Amino acid sequence: MTLVAILTVSDRASRGDYEDLGGPATESWLRAAIASPFECLRRTVSDGVESVGDALVALCDRDNADLVLTTGGTGPSPRDLTPEAMRKIVTKELPGFGELMRQASLAKVPTAILSRQTAGIRGRTLVINLPGKPSAIDVCLHAVFPAVPYCLDLIGAGRIETDPAVCPSFRPAFLDVHRFSASKASSHAGG
Amino acid sequence: MTLVAILTVSDRASRGDYEDLGGPATESWLRAAIASPFECLRRTVSDGVESVGDALVALCDRDNADLVLTTGGTGPSPRDLTPEAMRKIVTKELPGFGELMRQASLAKVPTAILSRQTAGIRGRTLVINLPGKPSAIDVCLHAVFPAVPYCLDLIGAGRIETDPAVCPSFRPAFLDVHRFSASKASSHAGG
């Protein structure tokens, strides 16, 4: 079954000083938007390049998550190190995710440009950074999730179907053509 | 004479399993948009950091191309390695090209954010990554080509004039002022 992992990144939430709001908000959004069967795993980790990097590697390589969503740690503060951890563990960065999340968030708050969110691929896992605040998570997921199911197809991860009333997703027609002819669609990726 | 090279990046096209559509589509677009004399060179190479990097270096350093357009290999699939090859051989990356190509493509398909297209400079050559699909190539070239002639001026590459009915290009007025005074316009580059 498709496995989606949510990683809350926060010093305070990991110490129990603070109730994690980002993790539950992300899970609620996914439960409303994904129409196909999936399992959801939730973890919490303190800020830091090593702590976040180790947690991401475990979710990708040991738990074989198809999709990992992080929440928190993407701002300019000294302890915000999620993007640095990401870059160390992904083999490909997908800059379009961060660009679109910042653009969608800019329509709400001018401080959206302070977010350093990105996305990337490790093996058969897509990793996307989300902000920590529930309202911002909602804006970001609405913006980028339509491209997620097709991205998972292209990297050989589990298949996801979305509820079009909540989040219409998109698979270009030519992918299916190549599937029928049993040839790899990889050379068409992204365009 | 100004030399424009088109590099098709595709395992299947390089094996002859698949008719290259991106290369001819790119050449057709250029023949319609460029009004000044130019020569067009077409090559095909398999996906891969080394294969694409070597082909780009040859086009830049040996063939002295003024402009190189790649097509294909920019998505998230394991064999999509064109941006990785690019980053190894350019001395400067121009992130605005990829940002604008993704933004223009987003108006057509939500999966545009999966494209990792970028552009960069090697010596006196501008290299731009295009997608593989002809309709997406058209969208991307329309978006970024208006800035290409001035960029070639700034890096000392050959001069290009476009047909304003197809693709209006733009050269800021102050460049010409500095030309008349025979001084370098470099410190004004990009704005």
Add this chain to the structure above:
Amino acid sequence: MTLVAILTVSDRASRGDYEDLGGPATESWLRAAIASPFECLRRTVSDGVESVGDALVALCDRDNADLVLTTGGTGPSPRDLTPEAMRKIVTKELPGFGELMRQASLAKVPTAILSRQTAGIRGRTLVINLPGKPSAIDVCLHAVFPAVPYCLDLIGAGRIETDPAVCPSFRPAFLDVHRFSASKASSHAGG
């Protein structure tokens, strides 16, 4: 008192061959937009990774500037090396600044995509690259400055208040909540 430094990057201006227009334009903009007390320091340096990097390190580490604005050297020309110098001396890059400056400038000129402007953080200093041309500086500062005061708060730099009639700035409400409770707002940064 809050210290803002303006670094003009230009071979010709540093030799005195050319009157620096970018530095004064940046200072005028700041004097109109910032309503709280601040000191303004102006320097000029020649293009180059080392010259610009050394000047930036001195402004951040020796002069303890809260905000450094560079002007010039961000284009594609061989001597445009400001972003390369930036990347060597910042510990965090904030890609949203460059994206938004290019997007705002694109509404004026299609060559905006040639600019490689970025922003980043070194210790308690925010560094932002601006173009060299006064009209482009104005467009870029209007676009990104609303997020600057909150960014300075998050990195522990000096407080800035803006004149809302010139440049409305924005501090998310939850920051103040955390301030009253004397806890760090860092895990909320950027969203």
